[in-house]
Amino acid sequence: MFEIVDLQKIYRMGDVEVRALDGVTLDIAKGEFLGIMGASGSGKTTLLHMLGLLDEPSSGRIVIDGTDIAKLTDYERTMFRLYKLGYVFQDYALVPDLTVMENVSLPAMLRKDRDDEQIKRDSYHILQQIGLCDRRDHLPRELSGGQQQRVSIARAMVNKPDILFADEPCANLDSENSKMVLELFREINEEMKQTIVMVSHEDWHKDYFNRIVRLKDGKVVSDGFNGKAEKAG
Ligand SMILES: Nc1ncnc2c1ncn2[C@@H]1O[C@H](COP(=O)(O)OP(=O)(O)OP(=O)(O)O)[C@@H](O)[C@H]1O
Numbered sequence: 692m693f694e695i696v697d698l699q700k701i702y703r704m705g706d707v708e709v710r711a712l713d714g715v716t717l718d719i720a721k722g723e724f725l726g727i728m729g730a731s732g733s734g735k736t737t738l739l740h741m742l743g744l745l746d747e748p749s750s751g752r753i754v755i756d757g758t759d760i761a762k763l764t765d766y767e768r769t770m771f772r773l774y775k776l777g778y779v780f781q782d783y784a785l786v787p788d789l790t791v792m793e794n795v796s797l798p799a800m801l802r803k804d805r806d807d808e809q810i811k812r813d814s815y816h817i818l819q820q821i822g823l824c825d826r827r828d829h830l831p832r833e834l835s836g837g838q839q840q841r842v843s844i845a846r847a848m849v850n851k852p853d854i855l856f857a858d859e860p861c862a863n864l865d866s867e868n869s870k871m872v873l874e875l876f877r878e879i880n881e882e883m884k885q886t887i888v889m890v891s892h893e894d895w896h897k898d899y900f901n902r903i904v905r906l907k908d909g910k911v912v913s914d915g916f917n918g919k920a921e922k923a924g
């Protein structure tokens with residue numbers, strides 16, 4: 692569903708050139724729970740931003756379900772993000788003055804394909820699946836970090852995205868809450884067949900992924916399915 696060919700991202704700062712991505716070629720299949728791993732500065736966030744259409748590559752090609760992203764207008768890209776992609780951020784990015792339920796409803800309201808009643812039902816349903824229904828009228832600050840992250844996962848899932856992206860979603864969580872959040876991602880992947888691409892640099896997270904791509908200096912140094920040896924490349 693996702694095809695990335697020879698992706699490059701070069702940042703220029705004065706005379707200095709940083710090759711954040713240096714020729715990444717990758718296919719992502721439906722249903723995968725892909726972990727992007729690698730040391731700090733290896734290009735993980737940069738790659739995720741390219742895949743999530745949050746930033747544009749310097750060169751290379753991104754094809755999603757047969758659509759070459761470079762050929763889309765800004766408006767089409769925005770619609771693509773809204774209808775096909777979901778995001779979970781490190782800092783949850785919840786709106787502080789909105790309740791849990793309202794936060795989860797937000798992306799559904801941006802889309803104009805459901806009436807308010809349907810949006811309420813969908814938001815309620817996803818909160819139920821994620822086990823936070825009883826907190827729906829609370830404000831984000833009244834929840835723990837782990838619960839806030841689960842709300843942000845519910846928010847990303849309310850539009851049933853083709854791909855769910857997460858950049859270090861556990862970075863601000865202790866190991867117990869991290870586990871809870873990772874278990875939730877695993878459930879979403881296994882039970883809802885959600886395709887997930889997650890960036891992590893914590894080695895123990897690798898047990899949750901079914902495929903791991905490792906980056907080093909903007910290059911893919913290994914790519915393999917979990918449980919089997921990662922193939923070098
Ligand atoms: N906006 C930018 N301007 C200049 N250089 C950048 C910019 N964003 C990233 N870089 C550089 O690109 C390289 C890759 O950065 P990136 O954020 O993708 O790494 P990362 O693997 O996500 O690291 P971390 O684990 O620390 O989050 C780094 O050398 C970084 O300094």
Ligand SMILES: [Mg+2]
Pocket residue numbers: 735736737
């Ligand atoms: Mg990063």
